[in-house]
Amino acid sequence: MSLLIAFVASMLVGCGTWLLLQRRLSRIIIGVGLLGHGANLLLLVSGGRRGTAPLIGVGDAADFADPLPQALALTAIVITFGVTTFLLALGFRAWQISNDDVVEDDVEDRYIARRAQIDREVADEIEAERAQAAEEDRR
Amino acid sequence: MSQLVPLPIVLPLLGAALSVVFGRWHGFQRLVGVVCLSTSLVISIVLLVAADDTGFVVAQGGGWPAPIGISLVVDRLSAIMLVVSAIMLLAVLVYAIGQGEVERVHAGFHPTYLVLAAGVAASLLTGDLFNLFVSFEMMLAASYVLITMGGRAAQVRSGMTYVVISLVASTFFIIVLALIYSATGTINLADLSERIPELSGEVQLMFAIALLVVFGIKAGLFPLFFWLPDSYPTAPAPVTAIFAGLLTKVGVYAIIRTQTLMFPIDARPATLILVVAALTMTVGVFGAIAQDDVKRILSFHIVSQIGYMIFALGLFTVAGVAAAVFYTFNNIILKTNLLLVAGLVERRGGSSRLSEVGGMVRTAPLLGLLFALPALSLAGLPPFGGFVAKFAVFDAGAWSEQWVLVGVAAFVSLLTMYSMTKIWAGAFWGEREEEPSGRPEPGGRLGGPVLMVGSTAAVVLVGLAVMIWAAPLYAFTERAAVDLLDPSRYVEAVLGERP
Numbered sequence: 001m002s003l004l005i006a007f008v009a010s011m012l013v014g015c016g017t018w019l020l021l022q023r024r025l026s027r028i029i030i031g032v033g034l035l036g037h038g039a040n041l042l043l044l045v046s047g048g049r050r051g052t053a054p055l056i057g058v059g060d061a062a063d064f065a066d067p068l069p070q071a072l073a074l075t076a077i078v079i080t081f082g083v084t085t086f087l088l089a090l091g092f093r094a095w096q097i098s099n100d101d102v103v104e105d106d107v108e109d110r111y112i113a114r115r116a117q118i119d120r121e122v123a124d125e126i127e128a129e130r131a132q133a134a135e136e137d138r139r
Numbered sequence: 140m141s142q143l144v145p146l147p148i149v150l151p152l153l154g155a156a157l158s159v160v161f162g163r164w165h166g167f168q169r170l171v172g173v174v175c176l177s178t179s180l181v182i183s184i185v186l187l188v189a190a191d192d193t194g195f196v197v198a199q200g201g202g203w204p205a206p207i208g209i210s211l212v213v214d215r216l217s218a219i220m221l222v223v224s225a226i227m228l229l230a231v232l233v234y235a236i237g238q239g240e241v242e243r244v245h246a247g248f249h250p251t252y253l254v255l256a257a258g259v260a261a262s263l264l265t266g267d268l269f270n271l272f273v274s275f276e277m278m279l280a281a282s283y284v285l286i287t288m289g290g291r292a293a294q295v296r297s298g299m300t301y302v303v304i305s306l307v308a309s310t311f312f313i314i315v316l317a318l319i320y321s322a323t324g325t326i327n328l329a330d331l332s333e334r335i336p337e338l339s340g341e342v343q344l345m346f347a348i349a350l351l352v353v354f355g356i357k358a359g360l361f362p363l364f365f366w367l368p369d370s371y372p373t374a375p376a377p378v379t380a381i382f383a384g385l386l387t388k389v390g391v392y393a394i395i396r397t398q399t400l401m402f403p404i405d406a407r408p409a410t411l412i413l414v415v416a417a418l419t420m421t422v423g424v425f426g427a428i429a430q431d432d433v434k435r436i437l438s439f440h441i442v443s444q445i446g447y448m449i450f451a452l453g454l455f456t457v458a459g460v461a462a463a464v465f466y467t468f469n470n471i472i473l474k475t476n477l478l479l480v481a482g483l484v485e486r487r488g489g490s491s492r493l494s495e496v497g498g499m500v501r502t503a504p505l506l507g508l509l510f511a512l513p514a515l516s517l518a519g520l521p522p523f524g525g526f527v528a529k530f531a532v533f534d535a536g537a538w539s540e541q542w543v544l545v546g547v548a549a550f551v552s553l554l555t556m557y558s559m560t561k562i563w564a565g566a567f568w569g570e571r572e573e574e575p576s577g578r579p580e581p582g583g584r585l586g587g588p589v590l591m592v593g594s595t596a597a598v599v600l601v602g603l604a605v606m607i608w609a610a611p612l613y614a615f616t617e618r619a620a621v622d623l624l625d626p627s628r629y630v631e632a633v634l635g636e637r638p
Contacts, residue, residue: 013314020307025299032306039313046321069320072269076313079276083309086283087302090295097292103299109369112429 005045012038025091025101029084036080043073140189144198144211147179147186147221147260155253162246172232172249176256180225183218190218191615194622195632197266205633206327210266212633215619216464217263220392223468224263226601227384227475228256230594234479235377237590238486242377245288255281255381262389266633268319268326271393272312275357279305282386286374293373301370308356315349322346328400329633332626336403343406350397351408358390360449361419364442368426371441372434372491376482379434383441384475388467391448395463399623404455412453417544420446420551427558433481433491433566436558437474440517443551444470450548451532454539460620462531465613469516469528472602476513479595480506484566486591487582489575493565496575500567503586507567509595513602514563518556524605531613 012034019031051065052058091101154175161167189196190213200209213221232252235242242248258278265271283305287298320326322342323334335343356363367387371379398407423443430436448470451463481491487503488496500507516523519530529552536545585592605612622628 020303028299028303032303032310035307035310036313039310039317042314042317043320046317048321068326069317072316072320072326075269075273079273079280079309080306083276083280083283083302083306086280087299087306090287090298090302093287093290094295094299097295103296103303108372108430108432108435112431115431116429 002045005041009038009041009045012041023102025087025094025103028103029087029091032087033080033084036076036084040073040076040080043069043076045069140186140196141198143182143186143189144196144213144264145200146182147225148211148257148264150175150179150182151253151257151260155250155257158250158253162250165243165246168246168249169236172253173229173236175253176225176229176232179256179260180222180229183221183225186213187218187222189213190215191618194628197632204635205266206325206330209270210327210329210633211264212266212328212629213264214622214629214632215615216392216395216623219464219468219615219619220263220388220471221260223471224259224385224389225256227381227471227598228252228259230598230601231377231381231384231475231479233594233597234380234482234591235375237588237592237594238375238377238482239588241288241375247284248288251281251284251288255285259385259389263392266328268328268331268397269316271328272309272316275312275389275393276309278386278389279309282382285378286370286382288378289375291373297370297373300366304356304366308353311349311356312353315346315353318349319346327633328396329630331401332630333634335401335406340406343402344408347398347402347406347408348411350401351394351412354390354393354397355415356390357387358394358449359387359419359442359445360415361422361442361446364419364423364445367442368430368435368438371438372432376478376485379438380475380478380482383437383478384471387441387445388471391445391452391463391467394449395452395460395467395623398452399455399460400626400629407455409453409455412449413541413544416446416450416453417547418446419443419449420547424551424554424558428554428561431493433484433493433496433562434478436562437477437481440477440555440558441474443555444474444517446551447529447532447548450541450544451535454535454541455624456535456539457617457620457624458531458535458538460623461613461616462528462535464616464619464623465531466528469524469602469605472598472605473513473517473525476595476598476602477510477517479591479598480510480513483582483587483591483595484510485577486580487586488566488571489577489579492573492576493562494572496566497569497571498567499586503582505584505592506582506586509592509599510567511563512599514559516602516606518559519552520556522606524602524609527606527609527613 016031016035019027047066047069052063054064054067094101154171157171158168196213198211261274283302287294359367423439427436427439448463448466451459485491516525519525
C-alpha cells in the first residue's frame with residue numbers, strides 16, 4: 001500500500017514539475033496543485049502503518065494510526081488551497097491587463113542586456129575608426 | 140514571563156482582524172497598526188531582557204508539555220531578531236502612513252501588513268518544524284498580497300515569479316518535513332535535536348542539505364536568488380523596504396536555527412555552505428554593479444550581503460556564529476534604511492533610475508545625509524556598525540584560516556563601496572540626464588513628508604546606536620552563539636531536565 005502511495009506521489013510530483021516549467025500561468029497553477037497533492041500524500045504516508053481512527057475510548061490504542069501526519073496534511077492542504085486561489089486571482093488580473101497569461105521575462109534584465117549590446121557596438125565603432133585612422137597613417 | 144511569549148504573534152493578528160472589521164475608518168486602522176506594533180515592540184524588548192537573563196523563555200502551547208504540544212521558544216538569537224524586526228515594522232508602517240499612497244488607497248494594506256508582522260514573529264519564536272512552515276506561509280501569503288498590491292502590469296508579472304517560486308520552496312519544505320517525520324517520528328525542534336544524531340550519517344547530511352535548499356530559496360542564496368532582484372523593486376516603496384530588511388533575513392535565521400540546532404557538527408554541510416557563501420557574495424555584487432536603478436542595485440546587494448552571513452555561519456565556531464548573528468540584525472537595519480531612502484529619492488525625483496535623477500545633494504540635502512550614513516556602513520567603513528559586523532566576519536574567518544573566503548569577502552566589500560558611490564554619484568551629484576518617467580513631487584526643505592523623513596531618520600539613528608553600543612551587542616551575540624553551538628541547553632529548556 002505504501003509503495004503504491006509512494007508511486008502515486010512521485011507521479012504527481014513529476015507531472016507537477018513538468019507543468020511548472022511551462023510558460024502559461026494556468027498550467028503553472030495546475031502544476032503547483034499537483035505538486036502540493038504529491039507532497040501531502042507523502043506527508044500522509046510518513047505516519048507509518050495503517051490503523052484505526054485514533055479516538056480515545058474507541059478501540060485499542062495500540063491499533064491507532066498516527067494522527068499527527070493527518071493533521072499536518074490537513075493544514076498543508078488548507079494553505080495550498082488559499083495560495084492557489086490567490087494565484088488564480090493573479091492569473092485573472094494578468095489576463096485582464098494583457099489578454100494573456102504568459103509569464104514574461106524580467107524587463108529590466110533585457111534593458112541591461114541591451115545596454116551591454118549598445119556598449120559593445122559603440123566600442124566596435126571606435127575600434128573600426130581607430131583601425132581606419134591607423135590605415136590612413138600608414139599610407 | 141512565558142505568558143508574554145505568544146503576544147508578538149497574537150497581538151498583530153488581533154489587530155489585523157480589527158483592521159478588517161473597521162476597514163472603512165482609515166484613522167482607526169492606522170491607530171490599530173501603530174498601537175499593535177509598538178506594544179509588540181515593548182513586549183519584544185521585555186523578552187530580550189528576560190532571555191538574556193536566563194538564556195531561554197519557553198511557552199508550551201495549550202499547556203501540553205513538549206514534544207506533544209507546540210513550543211514557542213525565545214532564546215538570545217530569536218529575541219534580538221524579534222526586537223530589530225519589531226522596530227523596523229513600526230518604522231516602515233509610519234513611513235507608509237506618511238507616504239499615504241498604497242496605505243491610503245487600499246483598505247487591505249493594514250490587515251495584511253499586520254499578518255506579515257505576526258508571521259515574522261511566529262517564524263522567529265516557534266520551536267516546531269511544522270509550525271515554522273506555517274509561520275513562513277503566514278508571512279509569505281501576506282507578502283504575496285503586499286507585493287502585488289495595486290495590480291500594475293509590472294507587479295503582476297514579477298508577482299507571479301515570486302509567488303510560484305515561494306510555493307515551490309514551500310512544497311519542497313513539506314516533502315522534507317514528511318521525510319524527517321517518517322525518519323524520526325517527531326517535528327519538535329528540540330526533540331529532533333536528540334533524534335537526528337541517531338540516524339545514519341548520509342541521511343543526516345541529506346536532511347541538512349534539503350533544509351538548506353528550502354531556506355536558501357527564501358534567503359536568496361546562490362543559485363536560488365534569481366527571483367529576488369526581479370520582484371522586490373516593483374512593489375510599493377514601504378513594502379520593498381520591509382521585504383528587503385526582513386524576509387530574506389528570516390530565511391537566514393531559519394538556516395542558522397536548523398543547521399545549528401538539528402544537526403550534529405559532523406553532519407553540517409560546512410564546505411558547501413562556504414562555497415555557496417562565496418558565490419552568493421560575488422554574483423550578488425556583480426549583479427548590483429550592472430544595474431542602473433537604485434532599487435535594483437540595492438536588491439542585488441541584499442543577495443550579496445546574505446553571502447557574508449552564510450560565510451560566517453559556515454565556520455561553525457563561536458566567533459563565526461556570533462558574527463553571523465551580528466551581521467544579520469545589523470543588515471536588517473541597513474537594508475530597510477537604504478530602501479526607505481530609495482523610496483524618498485524616487486518620490487522626490489520622479490524615478491529611481493540613476494540616469495533620470497541627479498543633483499539631490501543640492502535639492503534635498505537631508506536625503507543625502509540619510510543615504511550616506513547607512514551606505515558607508517553597508518560598505519564597511521569604520522566606525523559604522525557595518526564595519527564592526529564585517530570585521531567580526533573577517534576576524535572569525537581568519538581564526539578558522541579560511542583565507543580564500545576572507546579575500547573574496549574583502550574584494551566584494553570594495554565592489555560594494557563602488558556601487559554605493561555609483562548611487563551617490565548618479566542620484567545625489569551631477570545633473571539628471573533624461574526626463575524622469577514619473578512625476579517628481581516637491582519635497583520642501585526636508586525632501587519629503589515629515590513622517591517619511593522622520594521614520595527614515597529614526598532607522599538611521601537605530602543604525603548609529605548599533606555603532607555606539609557595538610561592544611555590548613557583540614558580547615550579546617557571542618553569548619547567543621555559545622547557546623546555538625551547544626544545542627543541549629535549548630533541548631533542556633524545552634523538554635525539561637533529562638535523567
